[in-house]
Amino acid sequence: MKITLRLIKYMRPYLGKIILSMIAMAGVGLMTGASAWLIKPAMDKIFIAKDETMIYLIPIAIITVFVLKGIFRYSQGYLMKYTEEHVVMKIREELVEHLHKLPMSFSEKWKTGELMSRVTNDINKLQSSISTFATLVLQIFNIIALIAVVILQNWKLGIIATIVLPVAVIPIVHFGKKLRRVGRKTQESVADMMNILQEEISGIKTIQAFLKEKTMLERFKRINRRYYDVTMKAARSSLISSPITEAIGAVGLAIVIWMGGKEVINGTMTPGAFSSFIAASMMLYDPAKRLTNANNSIQQGLAAAERVFFIMDIKPEIENKANSVTLRNNPELIEFSHTYMKYNKEERYVLKDLSFSVKKGQKVAIVGPTGAGKTSMADLMLRFYDPEKGSVLFDHKDIRSFTLESLRDKISIVTQDIFLFNDTIANNISFGNNEITFEAIKQVALAAYADRFIERLPEKYNTLIGDRGTRLSGGERQRISIARAILKNSPILILDEATSALDSMAEEIVQRAIDNLMKNRTVFIIAHRLSTIRNADFIVVLNDGKIEAIGNHNALLERSVLYKRLHELQVNAKNSC
Structure with missing residues (x-):
């Protein structure tokens, strides 16, 4: 319940659109009921009474009903989609913003693939459940309208038909609880799989160098098999609920046809009223069946929401x-x-x-x-x-x-482990600062001894450098990092093993760039190589x-x-x- 209430808070800013969507859903339900009701006059007035006027009026009425139903359905669908996308966008942005605030200890404990799964897969499941919730409400309106039709046509048969509905809800509730538990395990398996994939893709060079392709494949197969087992368990719970609901509905429909048929034979009910009643009854069990599927999706979405909110509830230590x-x-x-x-x-x-x-x-x-x-x-x-x-x-x-x-x-920091983004060289140097001019970027690249190699690249400063800068050498990546630090222009500089991974030639160039970077700053030099710190x-x-x-x-x-x-x-x- 807490999870549901928390999701409702995110929907509050869109209350107006939700209300309009509900009105449109009611319109869809009303038109659904009207389409079932029109069968009675079509049968009684046209086919039995031979009323020529009705030959023109009823087709017009049918067209009008379905056109209105289409307008209402589009309106409710668009309004709910607008709300759903904005809610999910807000949750996703808040989750990523919260991840940025969490301390280094959190990043060291949690696997990258697990966090990626929560930001992507779990939120996608959550989005699906919000969309399905709209379907659930729509089906409730359809059920209300169709119950009204069957009771108005014959209240005795109507009561029998509607008594079956609460019985049909029992498997929905039972399997819904089970699906929520299985849903958590499914999301955990997806997270494990994403983590393995992230490691294998990032470490593909090491895997191939050590001839460990088969070992890593077996590792992935184990996780993939676990995901298959959990998914099939969820499928069994999900798929069995709908046939059970249909079977219960079929029993109710059979009783109604038997009793209704006797009333038509006895003359207490017109064929048109009976046909309208049967049509409404059959239409009634379709939304009941959809309620089952909607509940299954919602339960899986709530399980995903629990995982998302768990991360968002972790308090930042710093x-x-x-x-x-x-x-x-x-x-x-x-x-x-x-x-x-x-x-x-x-x-x-x-x-x-x-x-x-x-x-x-x-x-x-x-x-x-x-x-x-x-x-x-x-x-x-x-x-x-x-x-x-x-x-x-x-x-x-x-x-x-x-x-x-x-x-x-x-404080600026230049480390041995340089992190560059899969973006252009210019954007990696400016690091998201859109106010920096190209002239300023070029100037700091010159100071970092990076301009010469950049100008030799096909796209120069607009060259995409690949994931983590893999298209550049170690020395080139380091000089981009130094240019970034020069541009930040902080009074305190930390150099953490900034040249330890470079060969002598690359180190000499980078060291000249570092000398430019250190000018007029308070500098902390963390180093293994004592030759780099004699002038401290x-x-x-x-x-x-x-x-x-x-x-x-x-x-x-x-x-x-x-x-x-x-x-x-x-x-x-x-x-x-």
């Missing part, structure tokens, strides 16, 4: 506080003050008692072995996560006191989430055992090459 203020000035001082962090409440701390400060315009390098907590520091500054204890301060103010939008506006104002050495030492390159070679070991390992590796 959000603006009630008294958040806008961060307007570029920070003169950035501090980590006794900062502790963990990615999950049950896990160990990944950062422990971090304390150091960075002045405006300084370049600070963060180094340490894998898993030391280097990237976690960047996550804290961008508020992808909040500290468990301690704080990160801008000008002695906790960054949690600033709005997320203004905080993140002050100071270096923070992390080990197991704690600061082991702080100083410049030469000082750390003397004071930090870990830094000296890292340096020696890299020097030896370089010499061995």
Whole structure:
């Protein structure tokens, strides 16, 4: 019931159109009843009484009834479709907007395919159920009109015919509950299948390189078979309800024909009235049967709605506080003050008692072995996560006191794992900012040493670069990312292993682009390669989430055992090459 009420809230803005649609549905029902009623005068007045006037009037009446029925049906269909599309569009947009607000921990726990399934398949099921709900209401109006016809023709037979309807509803209710349970399992199986497909399509190069096509196919077959089993279970429940409803209706119709036939023979009922009665009765069971199918679809839609609203009800862990203020000035001082962090409440701390400060315009390098907590520091500054204890301060103010939008506006980040969209180079650099001119895009591409390779492409800045930029090399993708960061022009820059995946030649070009990017900014350089951070104002050495030492390159070679070991390992590796 809660799910239904929640869906009704989304429909409230379209109440006027829904009311007009209901009126049109009533019109369809009225015309359906009228079409059954016209059989009586057609039989009695034309074929039995031989009334010539009726030969002209009744055909005109029949045409009028069906034309009006068509107008009413189109009106109700269009109005409900308008409402349905707007409601679903609103839910889908709210779901995606909510996904954008959820923390990194949510994205790390949930599978991409599962989320895609909820945004697409589940909402499609929900949309189908809203459309079917309109069909259900229409059939109710048809049933009311046809019941009126059968009772007006013969109230005794009418009562018998209508008594069967409540009995026919029993299987609808029983199988509807079952379908809702099965519907949830069906949607879960679809989500599993989409997740497998997403992984296999994204990882096709790895699959082929390791000759694992058969292994991955078997994995997909298992999920596909599970989906087949659940779908067939749903089909059995859905398909059996309609024959049961029809069988119950047939029993009622047989009784009515037997009793009605006796009344015609006895002369207490005219053949026309009986024909009209039979036609209305037979027409009555068709909407009753459609109610069964409508209920099946609605139950599956409600199961899908539960899955959609489950995601929408997850509370964002990182959000603006009630008294958040806008961060307007570029920070003169950035501090980590006794900062502790963990990615999950049950896990160990990944950062422990971090304390150091960075002045405006300084370049600070963060180094340490894998898993030391280097990237976690960047996550804290961008508020992808909040500290468990301690704080990160801008000008002695906790960054949690600033709005997320203004905080993140002050920070640019370039990472090793560059994410580019399947769009043009120009749009990837501007990143949705429609106010940026082409001249500005070209200027930042020049600063990022990207203009030369872009100009060699067939469509230049309008070249589509493929999913995640697969048509570009690693160095080219990195330079697009740097151009994007230059264009954002934030006063704080985070370079997270920005050149670690590049070869020496590509690294040299990218490093020149990074040098342009770092000008007049406060920079945090997270790096494995110590050769890239020698010119930093100071270096923070992390080990197991704690600061082991702080100083410049030469000082750390003397004071930090870990830094000296890292340096020696890299020097030896370089010499061995």
